[in-house]
Amino acid sequence: MDPLRQSPSPSSSRASSPRTLPCEMLGYVGIEAVLDQLKIKAMKMGFEFNIMVVGQSGLGKSTMVNTLFKSKMCKSTMPGLGVPTPQTLQLQSVTHVIEESGVKLKLTVTDTPGFGDQINNDKCWDPILGYISEQYEKYLQEEILITRQRHIPDTRVHCCVYFVPPTGHCLRPLDIEFLQRLCRTVNVVPVIARADSLTIEEREAFRHRIQENLKTHGIEVYPQKCFDEDINDKILNSKIRERIPFAVVGADREHIVNGRCVLGRKTKWGIIEVENMAHCEFPLLRDLLIRSHLQDLKDITHNVHYENYRIFRLNESHVLPRGPGWVNLAPAPASIPAPAGPQASPRPPKVCWWAKDNSDEEC
């Protein structure tokens, strides 16, 4: 082959950081206008967010979702109205499109009534894990089609809010089992539910004990330490990590306090204001989920959890690749086991997550 007749080979342009020369621009070019283009495109397409709430009945899950999004997302069940508790765990998904200042958000809330309500709660997390895996599977199937859609609808669960009952002691075995299994497949944010039954000191003690429990059992909740990219992220996220789990109170009724109309719970000894930081930590939760880390939740789901699932699915097909182009998928097994189910000790998260860990230089 004539040595002069070389086009740059794919391998040389596949390097994740090719030899780049920094250049000084002598004047204004207008590159930063690309940010506006991005915004316009994003507003046109709209956003999607899928959240799952898990916890025993009566902990205020539906009320919390209604408070978060200030609308009647889920029907909150009131005790004593003759609604029977479901015998088995059923997952119910509700989708709404909400809009604010031109930004459209397609929100899907998955509720899990019946979780932990039976006498024998063994394996009650399997339907949940199955549902999460099913959403990943749907996305994977869409992604490997030959003729793909322009925009694959994203039904993967981006965040799972786990409601811990306010016992004041420590995490129960059910909580620990569930969190261990779940934190490897989805972003988990634990919250202390119905925190108005604990005093401030009790809350702090409970929180510390929960944090210790999480550390002992190797449960990494969102925001995960291994994904902090730079020092700013670290500072911001460690502040959040200090306060996890948030002690929250949900309310969807409004009351008048000092002339203002606030969301709160009215009791004989006072009104608990939901949005008051002195009363409960609901604003922290709301800010984390919606105002600051929503995109981050989606990114971690897409780049880490979904990729892990994909690797797991492709590896179990038992056919060696005939070169990188061949991807052989065996038909999905009837019940996809949780990735760490059969193993005694949890699979070390670092092994699968180093893909993102090593990406220190972002550009």
Next chain:
Amino acid sequence: MSSEVARHLQKKENTRSLAMSGHVGFESLPDQLVNRSIQQGFCFNILCVGETGIGKSTLIDTLFNTNFEDHESSHFYPHVRLKAQTYELQESNVRLKLTIVNTVGFGDQINKEESYQPIVDYIDAQFEAYLQEELKIKRSLFNYHDSRIHVCLYFISPTGHSLKTLDLLTMKSLDSKVNIIPVIAKADAISKTELQKFKIKLMSELVSNGVQIYQFPTDDETIAKINASMNGHLPFAVVGSMDEVKVGNKMVKARQYPWGIVQVENENHCDFVKLREMLICTNMEDLRDETHTRHYELYRRRKLEEMGLTDMGPESKPLSLQETYEAKRHEFYGERQRKEEEMKQLFVQRVKEKEAVLKEAERELQAKFEHLKRVHQEEKLRLEEKRRLLEEEIIAFSKKKATSEIYQNQPFMTPGGNVRKDKDRKNSSFM
């Protein structure tokens, strides 16, 4: 507009829209998205196709307001080569990784038949690299350096007449793989009236030959108007220059001639500002989007179909990729089994044949042996016979000798005695 889209969304998916009773705060979502993109940085790849000396490097320098590369390319390359160079630019908080790919030696050869093939191959190679990464089991797409070409600036020489055949052929072969924006280079060589005619001629030639150039998108109302008007100015007539000349009381980028000064950023003189507007400020994201969702998907679909995979099965039921793979694997497995059987049969046959041949040889050998043995036996018998006869002769002779000696003892010293003695001697030596 957004409510329209919301309604459309609802119709498609039967989702309900909900009114909120207060401020939730997700209007910061686009900002979160933008922040993440700023952190990741942007990537933009431009391919410049045009003859040597037409002003590609100068135009890129002028577009990005910096001096990228110094030396001029030679005109004597025997083949068209593509040279890629990556630069990191930063403006306020936006980091851009810009890759410029230049065609070196385009249109210089005497025989230009192979001119556009290297370009097509290069573009395909970038798509292939991305496809390989996407199909990997363990992949890292989010920090993959995207080298796919987002836009191709095609430089047309300012002859004033029409498109050259080479230009037409090249653009035709590239139009389904990359977004093409044709520009008229060195536009200061054409007068204004000629330029109008030239543009109209060019566009009509492109349309009549079915070349699909990139049209600026007109579906978003904020930029629809300006994009539509720009679409009418295609192809842009540009002048590039990094030299500064004093005009009035400020220094502007311009080219100085004895008869006047051509200002690069003056809209009356050339369309450079329009090009910069369109390429960078307004449509950079759309160019990247088109490359990813249209050109890359087309390439991917073609490539996967080439590998023999389809989405539809034999009864035109939708098949997933995995079923196709399974079917293929089954097919290949069956084929392999069949071939193995065949080879086994062949082997057994050959062994049988060889055995038969050997047996035959053995039999022949045996027959020969028998024959030889028989001959030997006969020979032996004959010799035995001969010996017997000889022995009989000897006995007869010795008998004769004895009788003759008896006769000899009576008549002493007969003349035949010497003869008899001689005979004795002869006989003894004979015995």
